[in-house]
Amino acid sequence: MKANKMDHPNQGISCEVSNCRYYMTGNFCSADRIHVTPRHASTSQETDCSTFAPAAQ
Numbered sequence: 001m002k003a004n005k006m007d008h009p010n011q012g013i014s015c016e017v018s019n020c021r022y023y024m025t026g027n028f029c030s031a032d033r034i035h036v037t038p039r040h041a042s043t044s045q046e047t048d049c050s051t052f053a054p055a056a057q
Contacts, residue, residue, distance in 0.1 A: 014028070019054060020055060035049070
């Protein structure tokens with residue numbers, strides 16, 4: 001799923017991954033949507049944000 005980068009934070013989504021394209025100062029996410037996988041995770045440790053994209057260098 002391809003997310004679009006917004007010019008403002010997506011309210012209610014906290015993100016601490018500062019090397020993500022969608023990271024905003026203050027631990028916010030600027031992706032217009034997120035996708036978390038896998039479908040049958042049992043714990044938060046088993047999940048991944050598949051929206052993650054490396055920030056441009």
